Amino acid sequence: MASKIQYNTRHREALIEYLEQIPGQHFTAADLCRYFKEQGRKIGTATVYRQLERLVEEGAVNKYFIDENSGACYEYINPDNCCHHPSCFHCKCEKCGRLIHLDCQEIKMLSRHLLDHHHFKLDPMRTVFYGTCQECQQEAGTLREES
Amino acid sequence: MASKIQYNTRHREALIEYLEQIPGQHFTAADLCRYFKEQGRKIGTATVYRQLERLVEEGAVNKYFIDENSGACYEYINPDNCCHHPSCFHCKCEKCGRLIHLDCQEIKMLSRHLLDHHHFKLDPMRTVFYGTCQECQQEAGTLREES
DNA sequence: TTGCGTGCAAAGGTTTTGCATGGCA
């Protein structure tokens, strides 16, 4: 699989160190660049993308396409907290953009069903359930429109 | 809402006529441009995007973000056949990239569970299930690696 | 005749790539 030996550079460590502070939060590549620039530690755009790609491959970071106009969205997965077991999955609110973590056996039932009946092996880590969160449902119920 | 009076132009009709031939298939804006160019009927890129946007608003077309590198993915919804009911959803194989349509009641159970227990209103149209398709599972089982 | 639709080109944004240099192991 991974035949290439990979190094741990300072940038990489700084990146991971920061990501560990914001588990579950979603961010774009541009966000990271901006953050490190503000911290006085400029990391090149290409480097950020390359490290993110690597982290996604390693499974430490998830990659989503949520906001159509602001590119890919990433999220660090806290290994102590979440997402290393198959009953964890993510819901993304289309209205407010909130990312909701759920830990629920129901997903395993769906997973099993997909495998048994449709021969599709679900990857709950990568899958994002889109929909509307509770608060946005309520808002939509009361106020019809905003602007 | 739609205060603007909208016209039915020849391009628009040609577009819809073509889309009606490929219900459930997914395509990109570039695909459409290419198709019409090959047919000797060139439609400008901007026009394709503008019409697609309109069709999405009208609910005749769904818009997805599946392939990270090839932009948004659209799909015409055959009102007689598929995808206007909540038991249709999509699976995307992470290995081969195949997009699989499923029409199955199981998704409704999950949908109901999410709403009842987690107050999250699932949007099956927008949600894409990532995982591994049958063939790619078999390949992974026999040959360990390819390259 | 009115005003939306279109084409073209340019601009906007995100992501990738090439290449010389820097840094890890």
Added chain:
DNA sequence: TGCCATGCAAAACCTTTGCACGCAA
């Protein structure tokens, strides 16, 4: 010392926008 990682800039790509003209109603 061998390779991988980085930075920079350029390129590639998708998508949107401005403007003059065409065309539907």
